[in-house]
Amino acid sequence: MGYKTILTVITQPDQKRQIEAAVAIARREDAHLEVFAVGVDHTQTGYYYAGASAYVFQEAIDRAMAAAETLEAEVRAELAPEDIRWSVESAVAQMGGVSTLIAMRARFADLVVLEKPYGTHAARDSEAALEATLFEGGAPVLVLPHETVTVENIGRRVLVAWNQSDEALHAVRRALPVLKAAEAVEIAVVDPSPHSPEGSDPGGKLCQMLTRHGVKAEIAVLAKTLPTVSEVLNRRGVETGADLIVMGAYSKSRLREAIMGGATRHMLERATLPVLMAR
Structure with missing residues (x-):
């Protein structure tokens, strides 16, 4: 790898x-x-x-x-x-x-x-x-996480948190060695905007890119049925049996996340799975 x-x-x-x-x-x-x-x-x-x-x-x-x-x-x-x-x-x-x-x-x-x-x-x-x-x-x-995890199993089933940001794309690129070796990769898109550049195909271009690398990827569009995106992602990780979450870090400024909260800080506070982050 x-x-x-x-x-x-x-x-x-x-x-x-x-x-x-x-x-x-x-x-x-x-x-x-x-x-x-x-x-x-x-x-x-x-x-x-x-x-x-x-x-x-x-x-x-x-x-x-x-x-x-x-x-x-x-x-x-x-x-x-x-x-x-x-x-x-x-x-x-x-x-x-x-x-x-x-x-x-x-x-x-x-x-x-x-x-x-x-x-x-x-x-x-x-x-x-x-x-x-x-x-x-x-x-x-x-x-x-502070809980004990089996490191040898990390990366078999991966959940990719996709929000079209530069940070998320950079995280995916840095995680490619893991994604290519994974048994299954799910691209999770939470509550996508119909007016985003991806339009009616959220995650489609990313899935295409990963597939061309030999990644076994599929897309899941999720409704934001919980107060924060991180809670939705954590729940989805448990539902799919994921052992790793890949996501971009600090799309907002550190100061704004520290004061007002944000997906990165919420995930770091609540994650029960290992998280691979990059920006």
């Missing part, structure tokens, strides 16, 4: 399940796994000096460095017996610099594996890691 560099980012010790999932995906894809362990200094933003003494400032940096080194050592011990190609790197950043560090590595990864950034089990800096990967890094992200 097409993913040969898999990246996962960890910021705290209790992300073992995320590492295990990344290992399983790297093994399935015959890929190299890169683990990036980040120690974050939350006492300073990194944008400006907040007024602490030099001693306090250095003490916070030292704590972040120690946390990063501990994370790296734990990951190395965990990966030592694995039969895959892997590497581990650690770094330290203040809050304002986390995105740049992660994006630099995500730019050269074929796929980034992260857990959901929302919920009681979410890592503290996981939202920053996800947004840095999508926006500054430009890499596709496989977002895993």
